[in-house]
C-alpha cells in the first residue's frame with residue numbers, strides 16, 4: 285500500500301532519506317478526486333524521477349467565500365489506489381490545521397499575471413494558490429513539479445513565481461486531457477446534470493473554433509473572441525464569465541496575434557464554472 289503522510293514532518297523525513305540515497309523527486313500537487321488528467325501528470329513524473337510525491341489537499345485559502353470549498357468532491361480511497369497504480373511513492377494529505385497553524389499570516393502574492401482572466405472573477409484565488417504551492421515546495425523540496433495546461437494561467441503564474449523567487453525547481457507543463465467527446469476532464473464535471481454535461485460540450489467546441497481561426501491565419505483578437513462569444517451564446521445553459529486572448533507569458537490582453545498567445549475562457553454551465561483554453565505559438 286502507498287504511504288499516506290498527513291504530517292509535514294513525515295514528508296520531510298522520507299524526502300531527506302531519498303535525497304541522501306541520491307534519488308530525484310518529482311511532485312504533483314492536486315486537490316484530489318483524481319482523474320486521467322491528474323494521472324497524466326503522475327505518469328510523466330514517474331517517468332522522469334526516481335520517486336514521486338502527490339499532494340491531495342483542498343486548499344481553503346484559494347476558495348472565495350461563496351465558492352465550492354465545502355462541496356468540492358473528495359475520495360481518498362480511490363485517489364490512493366490511482367496514485368499507487370500509476371507508480372507514485374507517497375501521498376501528502378494534510379488537514380488544513382497542519383498547513384495553516386494558529387496565527388498564520390504569511391502569503392505569497394503576485395501582481396500582473398494574477399490580475400487578468402480567472403483573477404478578475406476569483407480575487408483571492410491566486411494568492412491562495414501561490415501561498416500553498418510555495419509551502420508545498422518547501423515541504424517536498426522536489427527536483428521537478430508537474431502542472432496541467434488545463435489551468436494555463438496557474439501554470440504561467442507558478443513558472444513566474446519560481447523564477448522571481450529563485451526556487452530551484454523545474455516546472456513541467458502537461459497537455460490537457462479530455463473526455464472522448466472533447467470536454468476537458470475536471471473534478472468539477474461531477475457537478476453537472478446529464479443535460480448540463482451535454483451543454484458543457486460547447487466549451488471544447490468553441491476552443492476548436494478558435495484553433496481553426498488561429499490556424500487559418502486570423503490575426504485580430506476581437507474577431508476571434510466575437511465568433512467564440514456567438515458560439516457560446518448559442519447554448520442556452522451557458523453563461524460567459526470571460527473569453528480572452530492574452531500574451532502567453534504575461535497574461536495581458538493583446539489586440540493582435542503577433543506572439544505566443546493563450547486563448548482562455550471561463551463559462552458557467554448552470555451553476556458550475558468550467559474553464560478551457562488553447563495555446564497558439
Ligand code: AMP
Nearest residue numbers: 314315316321431432434435460461469
Ligand atoms: P486540481 O486537482 O484541479 O487542483 O488539479 C491538479 C493538477 O492537475 C493541476 O496542475 C491541473 O492543471 C491538472 N489537471 C486537472 N485537470 C487536468 C486535465 N484535464 N488535463 C491535464 N491536467 C489537468
